[in-house]
Amino acid sequence: MEGFGVTVAFWILAAFTLVAAAGVMVARNLLHAVLFLVLTFLGIAGFFVLLSAEFLAMAQVIIYVGAIAVLILFAILLTPRSGRQNSETRFALPATLLAICLAAVFIFVIFDADWSEVEEDPSLAASELGEALVSTWVVPFEIASVLLTAALVGAIMLVRSPEEEAEDALA
Amino acid sequence: MSIGIEHFLTVGAILFAIGLMVALSKRNAVGVLMGVELMLNAVNLTLLAFSRFSVSERPITGQTFVVFVLTVAAAEAAVALALAVSVYRNRETVDVDQINLLKS
Amino acid sequence: MTTSFLATDNWWDLRDLSNLSGAILDALDKIAPQGVVYVAAPIIGFIGAFALFTLLSQLFIGVLGERKIIGRIQSRYGPNRVGPYGVLQPIADVLKLLTKEALTPSTADRLIMYSAPVVFVMPAILVWAVIPFGPNMIIADIPISLVYYLAVTSIPVLVTFMAGWSQDNKYSLFGSMRVVAMAISYEVPLVVSLLAIVVLTETLSLKEMVLWQDTYNIWLLLVQPLVLIIFFICASAELNRTPTDIAEAESEIVAGYLTEYSGMKWGLFYGMDIGYALAASAFAATVFFGGWTLFGLEEWVPPWIIFILKVWAFYFLFIWTRGTLPRLRIDQLMAFSWKYMLPIALVNLLVVCTERILWTDAFDGDKPFVYLFAIVNIALAIALVVGWARFVGYRPERTPSRPRLVREAGGYIPVSSVSGEGR
Numbered sequence: 001m002e003g004f005g006v007t008v009a010f011w012i013l014a015a016f017t018l019v020a021a022a023g024v025m026v027a028r029n030l031l032h033a034v035l036f037l038v039l040t041f042l043g044i045a046g047f048f049v050l051l052s053a054e055f056l057a058m059a060q061v062i063i064y065v066g067a068i069a070v071l072i073l074f075a076i077l078l079t080p081r082s083g084r085q086n087s088e089t090r091f092a093l094p095a096t097l098l099a100i101c102l103a104a105v106f107i108f109v110i111f112d113a114d115w116s117e118v119e120e121d122p123s124l125a126a127s128e129l130g131e132a133l134v135s136t137w138v139v140p141f142e143i144a145s146v147l148l149t150a151a152l153v154g155a156i157m158l159v160r161s162p163e164e165e166a167e168d169a170l171a
Numbered sequence: 172m173s174i175g176i177e178h179f180l181t182v183g184a185i186l187f188a189i190g191l192m193v194a195l196s197k198r199n200a201v202g203v204l205m206g207v208e209l210m211l212n213a214v215n216l217t218l219l220a221f222s223r224f225s226v227s228e229r230p231i232t233g234q235t236f237v238v239f240v241l242t243v244a245a246a247e248a249a250v251a252l253a254l255a256v257s258v259y260r261n262r263e264t265v266d267v268d269q270i271n272l273l274k275s
Numbered sequence: 276m277t278t279s280f281l282a283t284d285n286w287w288d289l290r291d292l293s294n295l296s297g298a299i300l301d302a303l304d305k306i307a308p309q310g311v312v313y314v315a316a317p318i319i320g321f322i323g324a325f326a327l328f329t330l331l332s333q334l335f336i337g338v339l340g341e342r343k344i345i346g347r348i349q350s351r352y353g354p355n356r357v358g359p360y361g362v363l364q365p366i367a368d369v370l371k372l373l374t375k376e377a378l379t380p381s382t383a384d385r386l387i388m389y390s391a392p393v394v395f396v397m398p399a400i401l402v403w404a405v406i407p408f409g410p411n412m413i414i415a416d417i418p419i420s421l422v423y424y425l426a427v428t429s430i431p432v433l434v435t436f437m438a439g440w441s442q443d444n445k446y447s448l449f450g451s452m453r454v455v456a457m458a459i460s461y462e463v464p465l466v467v468s469l470l471a472i473v474v475l476t477e478t479l480s481l482k483e484m485v486l487w488q489d490t491y492n493i494w495l496l497l498v499q500p501l502v503l504i505i506f507f508i509c510a511s512a513e514l515n516r517t518p519t520d521i522a523e524a525e526s527e528i529v530a531g532y533l534t535e536y537s538g539m540k541w542g543l544f545y546g547m548d549i550g551y552a553l554a555a556s557a558f559a560a561t562v563f564f565g566g567w568t569l570f571g572l573e574e575w576v577p578p579w580i581i582f583i584l585k586v587w588a589f590y591f592l593f594i595w596t597r598g599t600l601p602r603l604r605i606d607q608l609m610a611f612s613w614k615y616m617l618p619i620a621l622v623n624l625l626v627v628c629t630e631r632i633l634w635t636d637a638f639d640g641d642k643p644f645v646y647l648f649a650i651v652n653i654a655l656a657i658a659l660v661v662g663w664a665r666f667v668g669y670r671p672e673r674t675p676s677r678p679r680l681v682r683e684a685g686g687y688i689p690v691s692s693v694s695g696e697g698r
Contacts, residue, residue, distance in 0.1 A: 001174045004310050010174050014182050021189040024205055025196075031440065035387070037205050038433065040186075044212045051179065051223045053234055055479075056241075058422040060215075063241055066429030066462070068208065068248045070455055073436055075252035076201050077448070079265045088196040089268055095195035099188040106184035115176050115224065122223070122230040126419050126479055132231045133238065140235075144242045151246035155253035161260075 001050075001121075009050055017043030030076055030084040038069045055126035179220035187213035200255040200265045204248060211244040290577040292323065293411035317404075320414030324403040328583065329550055334365035336587055337549030341594050348598035369542070377538035380443055387441035391434055392536070392543035398430045399550040406557045407482045409567045409578040420481040421473065424558055425466060428513060431551065432458045438544075439532035451532035453605055458513055460609055464616035465509035468502045471620075471627040472562060475499065481558075485566030491645050492570065496563040498649045501623045501656040503563050505616055507592065510555040512608070514548065516593055518600040552593050553586060560585035615667070619659055626655060 020043060023036030041064040048057035076084065133141050187210050194206025215237050222233020259265050288294050296319050304312050339361060343353030354361035379388060405420035407413045417423060432455055439451020472495060473479055476487045488494055496503045511518070533544055560566065564585045567578035603611070630648050638644050 005313055006174055007172060008310075010178060014178075017182065018185055018189070021186055021209055024209065025189060025193050029384075030199060030202060031384075031387075033202065033205060035437065037208065040209060040212065044186075044216055047179065047182070047216055048219060051219045053219050053222070053237070054417060055419050055422060056215075056219070056234060056237055058419060058426040059238070059241060061426040062422075062429050063245055064208075064212075065433060066426075067459065068245055069433055070436060070459060071248060071252055072201060072205065073433075073440075074452070074455075075255055077440065077452075078256050079199075079201065079259045080263075083199045083265045085198075086202060087198050089198050092196040095192050098195070099192035102191060103185055103188035106187070107181055110177050110180045110184065116226050117176055117224045118226050124231055124234065126422075128231050129234050129238070132229075132235050136229075137235050140239055144239055148242060148246050151250050155249045158250070158253040158257045 006050065009046070013043055013046045013050065017047070027086055030086040031073070033086050034069065034072055034076065037072070038065055041065050041069065052121055052123050055129060176220055176224040179224075180217060183213045183217040183220065186210075186216065198266050198268060200258065200267055200270075201252065203267060204251045204255070207251075208244065208248060211240060215240055291409060291411060292579060293409070296320075296323070317414065320404065321400065324406070324408070324414060325400050329399075329403060329553055332553055332583075332587070332590075333546055333549045334369070335362075336590060337546075337553065338365040338368060341549070341597075344591070344594050345598040348595070372539050372542035375538040377540060378535070380535055382443045383535065384441040384443070387437050388535070389540070391438035391441065392540045394437070395431060395434045396543055396547050396550075398427045399547045399554065402427045402551075402554045403557075405481060406554070407485055407561060407566055408582050409573075412567075412579060413482060416482060417480070419479045421469065421479045421484075421562075424481075425462075425469070428551070428554075429462065432513075435532050438536070442532075442535040444534055447532050447534045450534070454515060454532060457605070457608055457612075460612045461509045461512035461616075464505050464612060464620045465513070467617065467620040467624060468505040468509075469562075471499060471502050471624045474624070474627050474631050481561045481566075484562050485568060488565045489568045491642060493645055493649060494563065494565045498645060498652055499563075499623070499627070500653050501619065501659065503559070504656070504660070505620055505623075506559060506563070508616065509612075510559070511593065511596065512612070514552050514555060514593075516548075516552065516597055518596065518603050520602060553590060556586045556589035556593065557582075559589050564589065615663060619663060622659060623655075626652070 017040055020036045020039035024033045024040065027033040027036055041060065045057040045060045045065075048054070048060060190206045190209030190211075190213060192206070193209060194203050197203050197206065218233050218237050218240070222230060222237075225233075227233075255265055258270060262270060264270070285294060296316075299319060300312050300316055303315050307315075339354065342364070343355075343361065346353030354364040357363045357367045379385065402424060404415045405413065405417060405423050407416075435458075436451050436455050439447045439454075442448075472484070475498065476484050476495070478484060478487070484495070533541055536544060560582060566585075567573055567582040569576075569581050573581055630651070634644055634648070
């Protein structure tokens with residue numbers, strides 16, 4: 001992708017997203033880590049816009065920032081204060097080494113492979129995504145809706161306290 | 172300099188590695204979930220990079236894949252957080268090191 | 276497409292303000308280096324849409340107008356001391372807030388607490404980027420502006436949560452959790468009902484919706500009255516306005532998530548509350564009231580004046596309900612959203628999809644059938660709202676189920692037997 005604006009946007013977004021992701025790791029307070037996670041989500045939404053998938057960028061903001069981040073914050077507030085230091089287990093060092101090795105392997109493969117790139121931007125409209133979802137991919141679409149219903153019912157059932165269950169029990 | 176597919180894939184790879192690091196090393200169960208969400212976001216980014224840059228006869232397929240990953244990530248976050256809250260109610264802790272009843 | 280044929284391309288022709296901004300940007304392009312135009316265009320848009328229109332509307336229509344109109348609804352004068360007819364009241368308010376001492380609790384999370392008002396202002400500015408003030412007067416003409424609006428208005432939910440827990444205060448946390456629960460449950464009927472609009476107009480772009488209303492010469496509020504009702508209620512809930520303002524219910528939780536804020540930080544929250552209400556009014560004016568068109572009047576009157584008047588008219592609806600209706604309880608609000616608004620929105624979506632299919636397949640897209648659908652939809656809206664309320668409605672004489680503590684304590688003995696007890 002050519003262009004001065006694209007280059008500036010990419011490098012700023014890349015720095016922003018990676019610094020925010022590193023912030024999730026090193027933040028001392030769990031709530032601060034969640035806020036860094038929200039910044040990562042926003043950075044990823046920016047990348048989606050750069051990759052000509054604007055509808056998915058907005059969907060990412062609505063779903064991740066508007067719903068999942070709120071869900072994570074609620075769950076943190078329902079769990080004890082003692083767990084909010086965002087400390088690491090004893091596997092922190094091996095995990096870090098593993099992550100560095102994995103990233104090294106990925107980056108080597110990325111720069112070594114011979115990617116065949118398109119010449120011009122396919123630039124697809126949101127209506128094409130909608131058509132694809134209900135024509136070619138309708139079965140996964142319906143299964144995804146069943147999955148969401150199952151997750152909804154399951155999450156509610158898991159979090160009910162015994163008194164609430166007794167209240168709604170039959171007879 | 173022109174931005175090619177390698178740039179996006181590299182960002183995705185580094186984000187995935189950071190997510191893996193967070194998921195493997197956090198003590199709080201919700202912290203582990205945050206790492207998993209980071210990994211899923213990196214996967215979405217990679218998929219969209221391939222969708223944008225690869226030669227294909229149906230270029231919308233990458234975006235539909237991302238829609239499904241987004242959906243599954245949302246469902247999984249809800250269930251994982253419900254599990255974390257439920258475990259806290261029964262075990263009084265969300266420390267992943269202390270939820271080890273199955274350990275011999 | 277009926278753009279104003281009287282509007283010319285001269286830079287001084289104020290009927291189409293994009294001439295002015297276009298001339299400025301062209302001049303900048305000749306003088307400045309390569310990419311500066313990209314930076315200057317949003318700044319010009321920001322000055323035009325936000326600094327000139329929104330800020331002044333917030334101050335004079337939002338602060339002063341709202342207080343005077345609510346005062347009149349409550350049989351009293353509004354502010355009328357500061358300047359003739361109270362016109363300088365907003366300026367006095369701003370000066371007071373700027374000079375007030377901003378207290379912060381010592382155990383509060385400083386960084387989050389100071390940055391929450393700043394982050395709260397950002398979506399209020401960003402949302403004005405896609406609102407069409409006129410035929411060429413959109414700052415960012417993206418093809419998915421409806422989804423952009425939904426995305427941007429879902430960010431303040433998180434920010435109020437941030438503001439609530441950063442204050443280290445029980446009441447703030449209660450307030451913000453209630454606000455967040457209410458906001459996310461009112462987002463669902465909002466999105467489902469806006470889907471009906473998208474199905475009907477076949478586009479996600481706000482500009483195209485205005486053009487659709489112009490082509491078919493009918494406002495979307497007549498074709499989809501139910502969506503307007505649902506949008507109005509859901510938008511009031513998202514904006515924490517009465518009757519759904521449990522966030523700032525002073526009688527219940529001190530001031531909710533605004534408890535520990537004072538001075539200009541509180542002023543930013545309060546001002547942007549009005550700013551978001553103006554943005555929702557602008558969205559409704561675009562989608563439901565025809566945007567900058569007025570059945571042909573926009574060729575004589577500058578379209579942005581028509582649009583601004585519509586925004587203020589819709590904002591008056593917000594003020595009117597605020598002055599008239601009492602506050603609802605949180606459980607009433609939740610029940611209302613999930614049990615009444617969501618099913619009605621889904622039924623509406625079903626009906627609209629059926630109409631759309633009939634329109635394109637059976638009637639081959641003839642224009643007059645929109646009017647038939649409008650009549651059908653208005654009748655359906657009245658029937659659904661009245662019928663749903665009557666058959667599924669909340670009967671006030673039905674007492675709520677017994678609270679848990681009472682059950683554990685072994686029951687209670689009522690002082691006098693009230694009517695209609697039992698569930």
